[in-house]
Amino acid sequence: MRRPGPPAALLLAVAGIVLATPAAAQTTCAIPDSRYEVAPAYLDDTEGDRSLAVAMSFTSCRAAYDTRPRLPRARYLGLHAGGTIPFTSLAVPPHLEARASYGMSFCLCERAPDDPMAPLDEAPDAYAFHHGYLGLGARAQYEASNDLDEQGIVGAVELRWVDPTRWMLPSTVVSLEAVKPTKSEVRDALGLERAAHGRVSVRGYWLVPLGGPLSAEIEGAYFWSLGLDEGLTAEGFDEGPFLAGELMLGLDRAVGRLLIESVFIGYAHGRRPTAGEETRAWSVGIALGSI
C-alpha cells in the first residue's frame, strides 16, 4: 500500500540530498593544482526564504603521467571540500561536502617508432594500434546539510571511452552511484527508511560531421535508480531517458569586435536524474566570441 506522498518541498529536500550530485568528471583534473576559494553568496530557496551566505571550498588535484609507448596513462588523485553556509536557515539547505576521487586515463594505443631518415610524408604511422581513450574513476563523498540534520555517504565509479576518429561511435560515460543516508531528520519525520539507493546512468555523445561547416551534436542518456524510496519513485525520480540534438553551422565571421562562431538549433527531450519532471525544449542561438 502506498503511503501518502510527502510535501513537494520536503521531497525536493530529500532528492537534493540523495540525487543532486550527478557523477562529476573523476578521471582527469584539468589543472593539477591546489586552490582555496571563499566568496560571498546570496541564496533564495524559492519558498520565500532568502539569506546571505559564505561559500568556501578547497580543491586539490595531483597527477602522475606515464608516457610509456604502450597504453600511456595518467593518474589523478583529487580532494575537494566545500560548502555554502547561509546566515539564516533555508527550506532547502545547501550542501557541505568532502570528496576524494581517484581516476586513471589511458590511451588505448601503442606509439610506433619513427624512422627519422624517412621523409615525413612517408614516415611510419604514429601508432601500431589505437582504439581511443579510456577513463576509469572512483569517488567517495560525504555530504551534509549545513545544519548537519541530513548526512549521507556517496560512492561512485565511472567508465569513460571516446575515439574522436570514429565519429559513429558515441563518446560514452557509464556511471554507478550508491548513496547511504546516515542521518536524515526529514526522512525520519516522513517515516521514510534510511536505506541505501543506487543509480546507474549511461550517457552517449556524438559529434557528427555533416560536411563543410555543418555538424550535429547528439546526446543521449538514460538513468535507472535502484532501491529508491517509493515516494521519490512515484514522483518520477526512478528512471528516465534524455535526448538532445543540436545542428550547428560554424561561421567564424567577424562583425566589428565580435566573432560569430556559429549558429545552432537544438531540441532536448527527457528528464535529468535530479528533475522529477520531463522537459521538452527547443533552442535557437548564436555562439559569439571576441577577436
Next chain:
Amino acid sequence: MHINVHAHIFTLRTVLSREAIRVITQRLEDRGVPDLLVQAVTRLLDRLLDRPENLDERQILAGILAELREVTGFDDFLDHNLSRLPFAVVIHGSGLEDLQVDTLRAALDQLTTVMGGGKRAFDIVQTLRLAMRSTITEVADEILSQMGPNDALVALMMDIHAPDEPQRDRDNFVRQVGGTREAALQRPGRVLPFFAIHPDRSDHFTLMQEAIDEGGFVGVKLYPSLGYEVGGSKLMKVYEFCMDRDVPVLLHCGHGGFYRKKEFIDLCDPSHWEPVLDGDLQGLRVCFAHFGGWQSLGRPDGLDPGTWGATILRLMRERPNVYTDLAYHAEQMLAPEDEAHYFAKLSEFLEDAHLRRRILFGTDSWLLRLDMTDDVYWRYFRHHMTPENFEHIAGGAPRQFLGFPDTPGGELRANLARHAAWLERHRNDVGGTAPPWLVEAVGGPFEGGREPADWSQWSASVRCTYRQLKPHMSSAQTRGGYKANRTTRLSELDYFRPRDPNFGLIVDGLALNLVGCAEDTGAAYRGQWVRSSVVERIKTVLRGGDARLVDVAGLLDAMFQFEEALV
C-alpha cells in the same frame, strides 16, 4: 638595392643566459624604464630561462602583468595609486591569461603611465614579441618585410659569453650560429651574416674560421663592452685572419648598449684602435658602429677633441678602410635643435668626397624596436635627407664596405665571393628568391625549395607534432602532407570537441603521446621543465585550440633539447 648594415636577428632564446638577462635589464634601466616594470621583465626572463618557451604577444603581456604583481613594492604602488589603476590588473589577478590582447595592452599602458614610464611598456612588449620568435629566420623576415624586395641586412650575431658559462648557454650560442646561417640560406642574398667573437670563449677562433671559410659568414662582430680589450693577442690573431680572408669587422662603439660592468663601456673607445690599425692591419675594414653615439652629429660639442666621434672621424680620414654607421640614433628626434644639427652635420660630411664613402646606414633592429619600428627609422632618415644622400648611405657606401663591386659587372671581394659560392652550393635548396646581385654573381637562378626553418621535416619536434596529430586530420588535410599543415590550427582537427564530456580524456592521451614521442627520441628536458609540467603545458595548448601545428612544434622544441633543433 639598400642595405641595413646593422641588424640583429638572433632570437632571445639563443642569447638568453643569466648574464644576458642582467645586461638586457641594465639597458632597460638606462633607458628610463620604471623600476617595477624592469623587475617584472627580469622575472619573466628568469622564468623563461628556467622554462624556455615561445610566447606570443598576449602571453608576454599577461606574463609581465602577472610578474608585476609579485614584484616587491608593487603592493605599495597599488595602495598609493588604486584610483588610477586599471580594473583588470587590480581585480582580475590570476585570470590575466584569459583576457584579450587589447585589454592587457590597455592595462599595462595605464599602469606604466601611472609609473611615469609613458609608452615604454608597449615598446618593450613588441620588442620581446619580435625577439621571442621560434626561429632566427622569422625575426629576419619581420625586419626584411619593412624593406624592399631586393634589399639586404647585415645580421650581427652577439656573444654574451660569461666566464662560468654553463653547457646550456654554450648550446644556445651554437644554435645562434646555426640559426643565423639558416636565415642566410632561407633568404639568399638578403641576410649577410657577421660572426660574433668573444675572445674569452675558448674556441672562438676555430668557430669563426669555420663560419667564415665554410659557413657563409661575411664579417666579424665585436662588442668590447661585454668585457674585453680590442688590442689583446687573441683578437690580434682574429684581425690577421680577417685581413687574410678580406673580412670586414664591425664593432659596437657607443656609450649605450650592452655592457657587463659600467667601466667596460670605455673598452669601446675607438682610440684603443690606433695601435691596432697600424702596420699590416692598417687596411683592415672596420666599422665603428653608432658613430660613437648620436651626440657626435646631434650636439655642437659632439665632435670636440677627445670625444669618440672625433676619434672615429680622424680614423676615417687617416685610415684607408674605416667606416661608421648611424644605427640607433634616436634621441636627436626629441629636440628640434639637436635634429637640425644632426642632419646639417651629416650633410656636411656627405659633401666630403672621402667621408662620403665611410658613413653607412643601419638601424640596430630588433633592439631599435624598444623605441620604434625599422620602417619608422628608414622613413625618418629618408624624410630628413636628400634622396641622393640617402641612396648613398643606404646603398653605395654599405655596398663598398661589404665588398660589392663599385661598378656593375665588377668582382665581389673575397668575403662576398665566398658567401656567393656557399649559396651556390645550396642553390637548389634555398628558401626564397635570390636578388639580382646574387643571380648575377653565380650565374643563373636559385630554386626555392627549402623548408621553412620552423617546420623542417628533419626536426624531431616537427616530426612528433605532425605524426601524433595526423590521425586527427581530415582526409583533405592529410592529402596536403606535412607542408600544407604547417599553419593548420588545432581547432581544425577532429580531436577538438570541447563539448564532448570526454574531451579531457582526449587531451590527456594526445598530450601524453606528444611528450612521449619527444622522450622517445632521447631528448632531455630543457631548464627546469619536467615531464609533468610539460604534459600540463601541452594540455593547456591542446585544450585552447588556437595554436597552429608549427606553434606546437616550436613549443616542444623550446622544452626539449632535440639533436635536430629548430633554429
